[in-house]
Amino acid sequence: xxxxxxxxxxxxxxxxxxxxxxxxxxxxxxxxxxxxxxxxxxxxxxxxxxxxxxxxxxxxxxxxxxxxxxxxxxxxxxxxxxxxxxxxxxxxxxxxxxxxxxxxxxxxxxxxxxxxxxxxxxxxxxxxxxxxxxxxxxxxxxxxx
Amino acid sequence: xxxxxxxxxxxxxxxxxxxxxxxxxxxxxxxxxxxxxxxxxxxxxxxxxxxxxxxxxxxxxxxxxxxxxxxxxxxxxxxxxxxxxxxxxxxxxxxxxxxxxxxxxxxxxxxxxxxxxxxxxxxxxxxxxxxxxxxxxxxxxxxxx
Numbered sequence: 001x002x003x004x005x006x007x008x009x010x011x012x013x014x015x016x017x018x019x020x021x022x023x024x025x026x027x028x029x030x031x032x033x034x035x036x037x038x039x040x041x042x043x044x045x046x047x048x049x050x051x052x053x054x055x056x057x058x059x060x061x062x063x064x065x066x067x068x069x070x071x072x073x074x075x076x077x078x079x080x081x082x083x084x085x086x087x088x089x090x091x092x093x094x095x096x097x098x099x100x101x102x103x104x105x106x107x108x109x110x111x112x113x114x115x116x117x118x119x120x121x122x123x124x125x126x127x128x129x130x131x132x133x134x135x136x137x138x139x140x141x142x143x144x145x
Numbered sequence: 146x147x148x149x150x151x152x153x154x155x156x157x158x159x160x161x162x163x164x165x166x167x168x169x170x171x172x173x174x175x176x177x178x179x180x181x182x183x184x185x186x187x188x189x190x191x192x193x194x195x196x197x198x199x200x201x202x203x204x205x206x207x208x209x210x211x212x213x214x215x216x217x218x219x220x221x222x223x224x225x226x227x228x229x230x231x232x233x234x235x236x237x238x239x240x241x242x243x244x245x246x247x248x249x250x251x252x253x254x255x256x257x258x259x260x261x262x263x264x265x266x267x268x269x270x271x272x273x274x275x276x277x278x279x280x281x282x283x284x285x286x287x288x289x290x
Contacts, residue, residue, distance in 0.1 A: 001148055003233045011249055033242050088148045097178050101279040103272040111263040118256040127248040134246040
């Protein structure tokens with residue numbers, strides 16, 4: 001049980017944009033975290049599609065948050081990036097022999113709801129409580145290419 | 146984000162043993178669910194190692210619950226089978242650029258605690274509330290070999 005890498009990267013992009021409070025590019029953010037530019041480009045595309053960021057093309061292009069960090073609920077980001085419908089095979093109607101007589105599905109469904117409820121208590125701004133300190137670390141450690 | 150297949154199988158074995166209220170073999174349980182015998186053998190070994198089942202070797206061998214289903218907490222099974230220390234890279238100290246200034250780790254840690262807390266409210270017996278109905282389904286659908 002692991003958070004998908006795409007979700008991890010999505011949260012990192014959003015935190016970088018929140019801390020910087022300005023436009024930034026996939027290249028810049030990938031370099032700052034020392035992670036794959038190609039992976040991050042796909043994540044940025046999905047972040048735009050889901051309405052979390054707006055992007056600008058061309059010279060000086062990049063992306064910024066679509067709305068203030070105080071208005072982005074962390075649980076919503078997780079919901080959009082994780083496919084929780086396949087958390088366990090039976091969620092997707094995998095044809096388990098005991099489907100219908102088994103209490104596992106509602107137990108796990110409730111546990112996932114508790115997981116998301118907890119994250120609904122956080123806004124993106126809560127993840128970067130000290131923006132200057134966050135930015136300082138982000139900018140201080142450019143990864144080796 | 147998915148439950149590991151091993152955890153899914155562990156829960157299925159425990160439920161089958163709880164419903165049957167008797168000894169059963171890896172072969173029988175694998176056939177009943179229509180899942181891999183080899184996978185299940187590894188799961189059974191871990192279930193024994195973690196003290197959830199006791200096994201008997203030889204002719205007529207098999208396994209049974211180490212204690213009544215009412216005394217097995219579902220959250221404990223998940224904790225023993227899932228490696229939640231690697232739920233996200235930074236949990237394992239992955240050397241993220243912003244480690245120390247980022248609020249994601251405690252937010253996700255709290256969400257996982259809420260997930261487990263919920264499952265601590267269930268005993269194995271709660272997952273098979275109607276044992277005869279569960280057994281009927283389990284025994285009615287032998288998988289094609």
